[in-house]
Amino acid sequence: MTAPLLTVTDLEVTFKIRRGLLRPTRKLRAVNGVSFHIEPGETLAVVGESGSGKSTVARAVMRLLEPSRGSIHLDGDDISAMKGEALRRIRPKLQMVFQDPYSSLDPSMIIADVVGEPLTVHGVATGAERDRRVQDLLEQVGLGRYHMNRYPHEFSGGQRQRIAIARAIALEPKLLVLDEAVSALDVSTQNQILNLLEDLRRELGIAYLFISHDLGVVEHIADRVAVTYLGRIVEEGPTERVFAKPAHPYTEALLSAVPVPNPRIQRSRQRIVLPGDVPSPLAPPSGCPFHTRCPHVMDVCRGEMPSHESVADGGSVACYLGRV
Numbered sequence: 001m002t003a004p005l006l007t008v009t010d011l012e013v014t015f016k017i018r019r020g021l022l023r024p025t026r027k028l029r030a031v032n033g034v035s036f037h038i039e040p041g042e043t044l045a046v047v048g049e050s051g052s053g054k055s056t057v058a059r060a061v062m063r064l065l066e067p068s069r070g071s072i073h074l075d076g077d078d079i080s081a082m083k084g085e086a087l088r089r090i091r092p093k094l095q096m097v098f099q100d101p102y103s104s105l106d107p108s109m110i111i112a113d114v115v116g117e118p119l120t121v122h123g124v125a126t127g128a129e130r131d132r133r134v135q136d137l138l139e140q141v142g143l144g145r146y147h148m149n150r151y152p153h154e155f156s157g158g159q160r161q162r163i164a165i166a167r168a169i170a171l172e173p174k175l176l177v178l179d180e181a182v183s184a185l186d187v188s189t190q191n192q193i194l195n196l197l198e199d200l201r202r203e204l205g206i207a208y209l210f211i212s213h214d215l216g217v218v219e220h221i222a223d224r225v226a227v228t229y230l231g232r233i234v235e236e237g238p239t240e241r242v243f244a245k246p247a248h249p250y251t252e253a254l255l256s257a258v259p260v261p262n263p264r265i266q267r268s269r270q271r272i273v274l275p276g277d278v279p280s281p282l283a284p285p286s287g288c289p290f291h292t293r294c295p296h297v298m299d300v301c302r303g304e305m306p307s308h309e310s311v312a313d314g315g316s317v318a319c320y321l322g323r324v
């Protein structure tokens with residue numbers, strides 16, 4: 001068995017919130033006790049509603065945010081406390097593609113510089129050699145080399161996301177963090193980008209940490225899925241098992257909202273509508289974080305947070321159902 005490429009253990013990320021100058025600061029725990037791993041070349045999707053902490057996990061893994069607890073190991077190195085030059089040295093292994101293809105590219109730079117910048121910054125290639133590498137990268141993401149001297153505003157959203165991916169793979173990373181990378185695109189462009197990511201994964205062996213609110217998208221790209229609620233992972237497992245036999249009531253509710261292509265099956269499905277909203281992470285519920293909305297809530301759920309236990313056919317779930 002190979003060692004995991006990325007291991008995140010008991011990750012916690014907190015923010016200090018102050019409402020008004022004279023009020024005391026409060027602690028918002030955006031991510032709480034999150035653990036997962038990603039094997040080389042594997043895709044793990046972290047899914048959840050807005051405010052579930054999934055993008056905070058992505059930013060902590062990228063070391064754009066400081067974890068307040070826990071560890072992050074990448075390719076054998078503990079990167080959770082790395083700073084300065086040490087962090088710069090591991091950057092080539094770890095790259096990110098953001099949601100918004102309109103604001104993630106510098107509008108004043110031509111594409112040759114947008115894509116070639118990481119090669120220059122990390123001393124990989126300059127001049128004609130850099131241009132040759134950029135041409136190859138553009139072709140690898142399905143864009144012609146004749147785009148080199150154009151500016152980002154001259155491209156569609158899907159093309160810009162291809163450019164962002166070309167830049168992200170320029171340093172041959174081992175892990176690409178994709179934060180809602182296809183969410184701003186229309187369905188057909190989404191599919192094209194997902195196919196491109198799948199091709200790149202096969203050709204280059206890159207692993208993906210795929211952050212998304214859309215379980216429909218995740219089904220087509222992820223090997224494993226981790227479902228987040230109020231800063232915690234409540235269920236994780238192989239994509240096939242999670243979609244066929246969700247073990248957590250929250251996963252079940254999310255899946256019931258995913259449309260299926262067959263209209264007959266779609267008509268016969270029952271959507272699970274959860275009462276209320278996601279509680280504020282400033283005042284999370286006691287015990288199971290989902291107990292204020294769970295259709296199966298029991299007394300025990302309001303006491304202690306359930307631990308993760310293994311699920312038949314793979315993965316684990318944090319829920320008392322079937323245990324008490």
Ligand code: SF4
Pocket residue numbers: 248249250288289290291292294295296297298301306318319320321
């Ligand atoms: Fe629902 Fe209880 Fe399971 Fe939480 S632990 S998801 S409240 S049944």
